[in-house]
Amino acid sequence: MSEQDASQMLRIGRSLVIAIDGPSGSGKSSVAREIARRLGLAYQDTGAMYRALTLVCLENGVSVQNQAAVEELAERFYFEQWFDPGVGMVAAGLDAERALDVTDEIREPRVSEAVSAVATNLGARTELIRRQRAAIESVRNRMVVEGRDITTVVAPKAEVRLLLTASEAARLARRGAQLASSGEQQSAEQLAQQVLARDAKDSTVVDFQRAADGVVTIDSSDLDFDQTVAAVLRLVHETVGG
Ligand SMILES: Nc1ncnc2c1ncn2[C@@H]1O[C@H](COP(=O)(O)OP(=O)(O)OP(=O)(O)O)[C@@H](O)[C@H]1O
Ligand SMILES: Nc1ccn([C@H]2C[C@H](O)[C@@H](COP(=O)(O)O)O2)c(=O)n1
Numbered sequence: 001m002s003e004q005d006a007s008q009m010l011r012i013g014r015s016l017v018i019a020i021d022g023p024s025g026s027g028k029s030s031v032a033r034e035i036a037r038r039l040g041l042a043y044q045d046t047g048a049m050y051r052a053l054t055l056v057c058l059e060n061g062v063s064v065q066n067q068a069a070v071e072e073l074a075e076r077f078y079f080e081q082w083f084d085p086g087v088g089m090v091a092a093g094l095d096a097e098r099a100l101d102v103t104d105e106i107r108e109p110r111v112s113e114a115v116s117a118v119a120t121n122l123g124a125r126t127e128l129i130r131r132q133r134a135a136i137e138s139v140r141n142r143m144v145v146e147g148r149d150i151t152t153v154v155a156p157k158a159e160v161r162l163l164l165t166a167s168e169a170a171r172l173a174r175r176g177a178q179l180a181s182s183g184e185q186q187s188a189e190q191l192a193q194q195v196l197a198r199d200a201k202d203s204t205v206v207d208f209q210r211a212a213d214g215v216v217t218i219d220s221s222d223l224d225f226d227q228t229v230a231a232v233l234r235l236v237h238e239t240v241g242g
Helices: 005-011 028-039 046-059 067-076 109-119 121-138 150-154 168-181 186-201 225-240
Strands: 014-022 044-045 077-082 089-091 142-147 160-165 216-219
Touching: 005 168, 014 028, 014 109, 014 150, 014 225, 028 044, 028 150, 028 225, 044 046, 044 121, 044 160, 044 168, 046 067, 046 089, 046 109, 046 121, 046 142, 067 121, 121 142, 121 150, 142 150, 160 225, 216 225
Parallel strands: 014 142, 014 160, 044 142, 160 216
Antiparallel strands: 077 089
């Protein structure tokens, strides 16, 4: 899609929700952010909300295994995400007064290790899904939203619904390279735990391994980042025109 096509889509004040799901390391966040940037849309990383709630539990002595306490906290914790794809900042805390910039903290290994317990808490999910839908409405339905249940639960009527997949080997290699570039050393076992074991646990409550009816699959195993972005832009163009 040319820049002109993208700007034509921008001028039309219609809804354009692009829903992207997929397993860990498939490239959802980085690709979704770039698509939002190119099309001038807002960007919502829903995994950041699950991570922020997990961090608030850990920082305030709430066991992530305590289902009732996590659900109760989900309903009252403060969460804010900047929807500009160039910013990517997240603030969270027990309430607005105590909220802090947690953009980096939510990516720490202690959060990645604990987040599945929160993501599989169905009561907490109900509240986070409500907040995610409200976020889409707050930008008049012009947003790229990525996660695990966006195409099926959060925004099943999105104009574009995409499952972004990649082979296990590609996902492990990508996550390994990403961690290495940020100076984090992880054994093959830790890496597999972070990517594959987390997916196995998360997929007990949502199916992000197979495309639901009407959801298009893009397998990026043999595509580089730019080729994947181009494939998604083509899909958007074919689906909603330019
Ligand atoms: N098609 C691609 N080819 C090579 N590398 C890619 C591709 N897509 C994304 N990447 C890189 O892979 C890494 C992981 O991508 P990203 O964090 O976007 O995955 P994710 O699906 O959002 O994972 P998670 O759900 O665990 O947050 C990043 O460093 C990203 O730049
Ligand atoms: N819509 C979503 C988004 C995320 N999750 C879960 C899955 C992960 O364990 C965790 C963090 O997500 P990530 O930042 O790795 O994409 O949150 C979910 O269940 N539903």
